[in-house]
Amino acid sequence: MKLTLKVWRQKNNKDKGGFKTYPLDGISADMSFLEMLDVLNEDLNEKGEDPVHFDHDCREGICGMCSLYINGKPHGPKQTTTCQLHMRSFSDGDTITIEPWRATAFPVQKDLVVDRSAFDRIIQSGGYVSVNTGGVPDANEIPIPKTIADEAFDAATCIGCGACVAACKNASAMLFVSAKVSQLAMLPQGQVERKERVEKMVAQMDAEGFGACTNTGACAAECPKGISLTNIARLNREYFSAIVSSENV
Amino acid sequence: MKILFARGFERKFGEQVQYLNQTILTNKAHMSWVTKTLNSTLGRKLLMALTGLFLILFLVVHLAGNLQLLLPDGGEAFNKYAATMASNPFIKVVSIGNFAFILIHVIYSIILSRHNKKSRPVEYAVSKASTNSVWASRNMGILGTVILIFLLVHLKGFYYEVKFGSTPMVSYEGVEFKDVYAIVATAYSNILYVAFYVICMGFLSFHLSHGFASAFQTLGLNHKKYTPAIQFVGRLFSIVVPALFALIPVYMYFTIQS
Ligand code: HEM
Ligand code: SF4
Ligand code: FES
Numbered sequence: 001m002k003l004t005l006k007v008w009r010q011k012n013n014k015d016k017g018g019f020k021t022y023p024l025d026g027i028s029a030d031m032s033f034l035e036m037l038d039v040l041n042e043d044l045n046e047k048g049e050d051p052v053h054f055d056h057d058c059r060e061g062i063c064g065m066c067s068l069y070i071n072g073k074p075h076g077p078k079q080t081t082t083c084q085l086h087m088r089s090f091s092d093g094d095t096i097t098i099e100p101w102r103a104t105a106f107p108v109q110k111d112l113v114v115d116r117s118a119f120d121r122i123i124q125s126g127g128y129v130s131v132n133t134g135g136v137p138d139a140n141e142i143p144i145p146k147t148i149a150d151e152a153f154d155a156a157t158c159i160g161c162g163a164c165v166a167a168c169k170n171a172s173a174m175l176f177v178s179a180k181v182s183q184l185a186m187l188p189q190g191q192v193e194r195k196e197r198v199e200k201m202v203a204q205m206d207a208e209g210f211g212a213c214t215n216t217g218a219c220a221a222e223c224p225k226g227i228s229l230t231n232i233a234r235l236n237r238e239y240f241s242a243i244v245s246s247e248n249v
Numbered sequence: 250m251k252i253l254f255a256r257g258f259e260r261k262f263g264e265q266v267q268y269l270n271q272t273i274l275t276n277k278a279h280m281s282w283v284t285k286t287l288n289s290t291l292g293r294k295l296l297m298a299l300t301g302l303f304l305i306l307f308l309v310v311h312l313a314g315n316l317q318l319l320l321p322d323g324g325e326a327f328n329k330y331a332a333t334m335a336s337n338p339f340i341k342v343v344s345i346g347n348f349a350f351i352l353i354h355v356i357y358s359i360i361l362s363r364h365n366k367k368s369r370p371v372e373y374a375v376s377k378a379s380t381n382s383v384w385a386s387r388n389m390g391i392l393g394t395v396i397l398i399f400l401l402v403h404l405k406g407f408y409y410e411v412k413f414g415s416t417p418m419v420s421y422e423g424v425e426f427k428d429v430y431a432i433v434a435t436a437y438s439n440i441l442y443v444a445f446y447v448i449c450m451g452f453l454s455f456h457l458s459h460g461f462a463s464a465f466q467t468l469g470l471n472h473k474k475y476t477p478a479i480q481f482v483g484r485l486f487s488i489v490v491p492a493l494f495a496l497i498p499v500y501m502y503f504t505i506q507s
Pocket of ligand 1: 212213214215294297298300301302304305308354355358359361362389390392393394396397456459460461463464465467468
């Protein structure tokens with residue numbers, strides 16, 4: 001495959017940055033998108049140019065580290081992670097525009113790398129269970145209906161990649177936060193800190209400078225893990241009921 | 250021994266955390282929990298949803314009144330209805346509330362739009378937003394602005410005219426009534442006004458096509474059984490109500506002309 005890449009290059013978080021165009025040849029349709037970028041970087045290395053910086057880790061679609069806004073969509077044309085996107089989703093001769101996630105809360109560090117520690121701080125503000133769980137309990141000791149267990153598990157599959165923020169016109173983090181609130185709010189272990197958790201996580205989400213939710217649904221349509229909008233409704237419910245009934249004035 | 254130590258540490262640590270939480274919360278205590286909530290993104294959206302739903306209810310009542318303009322009685326039913334509305338104290342309270350809700354809806358739409366713009370100051374060079382969301386949902390601000398312009402023109406032309414202008418009078422069975430119908434009929438004999446009205450109803454339709462169901466989602470009212478029904482009613486409402494509103498000036502334009 002022959003491709004033309006238009007890649008966002010930016011030296012550091014102060015640099016203005018801009019697009020640079022790279023022609024690329026000899027790309028196999030079986031390569032993953034990141035392998036294609038590896039080929040580009042080897043070229044650049046040989047020429048003594050600075051390689052394109054991008055985030056990645058597992059390359060298995062489970063860690064949430066890869067990102068990239070590819071041809072106008074987060075993680076590219078398929079509803080999957082960029083590391084699981086393959087070049088067969090493109091055609092010979094295509095021009096591919098690659099941009100970093102764009103959000104005030106996700107400042108660009110270098111090229112395509114953005115700082116997503118805002119998500120970590122949201123989790124630190126309450127996205128955990130701090131009760132001592134003790135030893136492994138008997139499997140059926142705490143009865144949880146299958147439907148609830150499944151829903152909580154679905155919410156828990158969020159890998160924190162930030163594609164929801166990238167896709168949203170408001171750069172809102174509601175889908176991420178709603179998944180992280182939901183996975184604990186639905187299970188018995190999450191009850192102790194249920195109200196405090198949602199209050200603090202929403203406060204942190206706002207403090208990080210994410211936008212508000214207009215319910216466009218772009219997040220769920222682009223989420224590689226298929227986190228659904230029902231979680232956002234649940235987050236709204238959890239928040240309003242916590243606000244009116246919690247002891248935190 | 251080790252366990253005891255760990256327990257003791259944990260108890261101490263727990264107190265520390267408790268203490269920290271307390272100070273964080275009390276340091277923010279100059280803002281009441283109500284203010285804090287209404288300043289959160291979720292609280293602001295709550296106000297948008299509640300005022301939006303009230304405005305939807307208002308549209309129904311307003312439409313029911315307007316449809317009397319279509320009766321072939323030279324405006325008698327409509328004029329009597331207008332007089333009742335103007336004198337009823339309950340309606341007066343509701344109408345003040347209505348103005349307040351429109352104001353809140355508009356003010357918070359500005360606050361939210363500005364906040365959202367600040368959250369995404371750099372736009373993407375290439376964007377395929379149309380593949381993940383509908384146009385109306387991404388353009389509620391533009392749609393709302395046109396509705397606001399319409400409301401201002403509408404209020405100036407009818408509300409202000411009738412309340413503070415010189416309205417002609419008619420009498421039915423010896424009782425004098427303001428001839429609101431005449432004012433409306435005059436306005437609707439102008440093709441430009443009719444066209445403006447119809448186009449604005451198109452914008453209202455798009456605003457509602459997203460807004461109706463969106464408000465329920467904002468309130469957290471999402472359920473396997475009811476959400477499909479809410480979405481269906483929302484789609485129906487967003488077509489039927491603006492269409493009926495638009496039908497009135499069009500119908501009057503053609504019947505008054507002939
Ligand atoms: C009869 C008039 C109107 C009705 C019935 C109405 C109804 C609604 C409803 C139900 C929503 C959804 C709220 C939610 O998502 O929770 C909404 C959202 C919105 N409205 Fe209106 N509205 C009206 C007029 C206006 C006006 C005059 C403006 C502004 C100039 C406006 C601006 C907006 C904006 C910007 C949103 C989206 C807010 C967001 O989610 O970010 N609307 N409207
Ligand atoms: S909700 Fe989906 S898109 Fe958002 S961070 Fe989680 S996995 Fe990524
Ligand atoms: S690199 Fe881990 S999910 Fe893509």
